[in-house]
Amino acid sequence: MRPGSAYPKMHFLVADNPSSSSSSILAVSAPEAKELGLYVHVPFCTKRCGYCSFNTAPLTDGAMARYLEALHREIDLLGALAWAPGVRLATVFLGGGTPSLLAVDEMAAALDGIRAQFEVAPDAEITVECNPESVTREKLEGYRVAGVNRLSLGIQSLDDTILPRLGRLHDARGARSAFEAAREAGCVNLSVDLMYGLPGLDLAGWAGAVDAVLDWQPDHVSAYGLTLDAGSLWGAAGVEGIPAEQEQIDQYWRLAHAAAARGLEHYEISNYARPGCRSRHNQIYWRAAEYLAAGPGACGFVGGIRYANVRATPRYCETLAAGVLPIESSERLSSRQKLGERLILGLRTADGVPTSWLETRLDGDQRLRQRLDTWRAQALLAGTGDRIHLTEAGFLLSDALFVELL
Amino acid sequence: MALRRIRNFSIVAHIDHGKSTLADRLLALTGTMDPKKAVDQVLDSMDLERERGITIKAHTVRLLYRARDGQEYTLNLIDTPGHVDFSYEVSRALAACEGAILIVDAAQGIEAQTLANFYLASDANLTIVPVINKIDLPAADVEGTRTQITETLELDGSEALAISAKHGTGVPEVLEAIVARIPPPEGDPEAPLKALVFDSFYDSYQGVVVHVRLTDGRVRPGMRILLMSNGRSYEVQQVGVFSPDMRPVEELSAGQVGYLTASIKRVADAKVGETITETLRPTAAAFPGYRDAKPMVFAGLYSIDDTEYEALRDALEKLRLNDPAFTYEPETSLALGYGFRCGFLGMLHMEIVQERLEREFNLSLIVTAPSVQYKVLTTAGEVIDIDNPSKLPSPDRIEQMDEPYVTSSVFVPTEFMTAIYKLAQEKRGEHRSLEYHGKRVHIKFDFPLAEIVVDFYDRLKSISKGYASFDYELSEFRPSDLVKLDILLNGDPVDALSSIVHRDKAYEKGKALVEKLRKVIPRQLFEVAIQAAIGSRVIARETVKAMGKNVTAKCYGGDITRKRKLLERQKEGKKRMKQVGKVEVPQEAFLSVLKS
Ligand SMILES: Nc1nc2c(ncn2[C@@H]2O[C@H](COP(=O)(O)OP(=O)(O)OP(=O)(O)O)[C@@H](O)[C@H]2O)c(=O)[nH]1
């Protein structure tokens, strides 16, 4: 262990600090299910990408060590909750930021910390998001030994003129070698992230990237259409060269068709998987199931309560240094909200939702029922017996439906 | 109280010349209002008045003033609105007064409503005290304004007081002038009660609060009073004055201005212009009465949510209690369902009513394009009033159509004359007369009312860099070549989007309208064709393309709440859409008919 990354092994355990009522929200709201997910947010990147509005900041000296110390405290505080011994983690997902900035020993310590406080299912899915330039075969091997069994590679593009414009630090070759390194390191559940609708990306360029990546035979592909988020650099300053809407739609379909031809299932709006390789962690979100949160700005859902951690990393660390869970906001969902969420999350997936959920929502809302008929008539929505789901064409327009369903 | 110690006056002026600000200073100087506690334009007490910085309703307040002659005087001040929509408020206020302070902005000079209000005051035989305000402004031209007052108003401009209501300069002299120049009221406190109702509002606890000006007699609680026009009798509950809040007093007597309550249920039972007298000892002759404020524009009001129809009806009923100038009656629209056809004094009045309904009654409304009232002579020889385009008989049943005209005054610096004439021509105006007043001209035009109710004033202001002012008055009906312009969405006519337009302007108007609608109708799951048609002839067409893509790629890191909140906000926006057939049409689409 490098001296800079040392953290104390002994912690004060303060499960419930009466001076901070929000920190105790988890103490009074036990999960409904036995199996939970855990999302861990790593709030650092070497450099922020233009399109990104996530909670991340450049990694400065000593920041990683302070963060990891706080994270360990947080896991300990979570583990000390009265109900913690009764639950089991079915998935752990390290997202960011750039979690692959963690050295192997840091990753191992983090996962050890989690296992020390929680029962982790023997077959748990443990995912780490990686940026190509920050991984080597050795590192990924180290991750695997530490327990990581799924990797998600942030490739985004294979166009060497587009990649730097995005602010990415790798090139197409680097992407390819990262993928190979992951395979060589023994990763058998390997996902690739791509983006379409990018500035300067035309259909031919996209088709080339799609076909190349599919040739690598990833187990899972996530493909996100670019959205200009208010919190991103591009959202604030604007960006030139975004393809026209029809071009973006063509790009969506190009991938959908290619993925189908290769036997990948389009199982969620932005996700494709080999049979059996869907992301278990993300499915927790889409099923409105429960998950814990750790790390700055991370969000959790436990016992009918959605909550979020403090976003700013320094304050996150200070709060934990004071022995308090850094929960900044929480909201108990009404039954109507719960239903709304289940519908809009479930309908993101190809499996859709039980027809009975929709019926509950439609009860007495004649106007919405009529609108849904239009969706069906246009083959955007399809029902197979007791379940109802959006078609691939419906996915593209899904927000227009979700607004209605809330 | 001796009549010679009473002065009753209104403050009148063109919009924004500083009436309410002067009222503030008068309240402060007389100690009616603690200046430290006072906000600006304290009499503008409605939320809407405060937000928009304008006076909508006349406000009455009593001041006690110790003059330089050592005597204490009771001054009854009525602050009035300057906007043309509310000029009827000015006339009723003047009916309660012996004098008027006529303010002229030293930088702007005499404007259209200065003149209009001057005529109202001099027709009512009031003593007019001219006041030149805003002398603190760098652009103030006090001497030029004096000359204008002399030449245009035929008052003695040299007698005008020069003040800054904002800074208080010269305001003490205004108080002295009120005492010295405005005559005290006349009347006999011992004669039978005779009081003029010049305003009234509904209060849910006390019933109608009636603003009265007594010419003879006295009134006190317990007295039985008679409303002479309808013969109803009531027992007086409370009498009082505004200072500026309602303050009960023992009695009001001849010459005084104040209020009374008498468990009167509806404002309509104690209308403006009503004469109140004693039941036991009625006065001989009632006041001549007062014409009702007549609505000039009509529009449909519909709740976006069909289930709110009843709530809308209740709200209209309540609102009308306090605003008799506005009228409503049920109507139905194929596109919008059940609603009400409402009459307003003008566009500002319409906006205010809509805003009050939405705010005070928490309703979401659609207002259809406003229309004036036409007179239609049918081939069967009947004359019918049409204030809703969709009610217009088919062309083969129409013998002749007449539209309302106004006479109007435009005051504008000479350099903008050409632009004004161009605008007038576009709006089918007919030139009547032209008078030069120094660097400015006073032009009189006749206009079809329909051409000026909507955006004329805004256009006038923008082409004259804000310098032109405008006033109008309904004059007569004239025959006109009018057609009904229909709008079709995916082939179906939308009655609420129809309008009546002059034949020569139909094409241009139809084109502008479909273009505007294309911009405001959001993309839907299917393509929407928007057409403008006269009868079966389509004269313009636009399409709203079908929605291509509307998707959130990622709910990052399980942050579902953020996504839900985003969608919830969008849903709020959608609440302001009305489904017409299969097409979702936003609220503003219905108003776009008028702005194109
Ligand atoms: N500089 C300056 N501004 C003034 C003076 N008097 C009024 N104003 C400003 O002129 C604007 C209009 O004043 P108001 O008192 O609301 O005018 P009003 O005549 O009551 O307006 P309406 O009731 O809407 O017709 C406000 O911004 C005042 O602050 C003055 O003596 N000097």
Ligand SMILES: [Mg+2]
């Ligand atoms: Mg005012």
